Amino acid sequence: MLRIHCPYCQELRDEPEFHYCGEAHLARPEDPAGCSDAEWGTYLYFRRNPRGRHHEMWYHAAGCRRFFNVVRDTVTYNIEQTYAMGAQPAHDEAHE
Ligand SMILES: [Zn+2]
Numbered sequence: 001m002l003r004i005h006c007p008y009c010q011e012l013r014d015e016p017e018f019h020y021c022g023e024a025h026l027a028r029p030e031d032p033a034g035c036s037d038a039e040w041g042t043y044l045y046f047r048r049n050p051r052g053r054h055h056e057m058w059y060h061a062a063g064c065r066r067f068f069n070v071v072r073d074t075v076t077y078n079i080e081q082t083y084a085m086g087a088q089p090a091h092d093e094a095h096e
Helices: 037-045
Strands: 003-006 011-014 019-023 053-059 067-073 079-084
Touching (some): 003 079
Antiparallel strands (some): 003 011, 019 053, 053 067, 067 079
């Protein structure tokens, strides 16, 4: 079982308290009506599925009920860091 540090509660808690919510840092198109069907479809349905380091959004459902971000390795399940929504990961040259 994963142990996840919630950046709001400032506690290391068990995974069943959380829900995985998909890829982090997805930017909604500024003008959705101006998007082509392909652009809108890409935004809605296409996600990265890397083998290795991944930026994810999680929800602390049985705790503070807030969303936050996690940098996790999808192979080893090692959690590198967690950080609040709206923030960027610390020491992260690979993240654009
Ligand atoms: Zn929390």
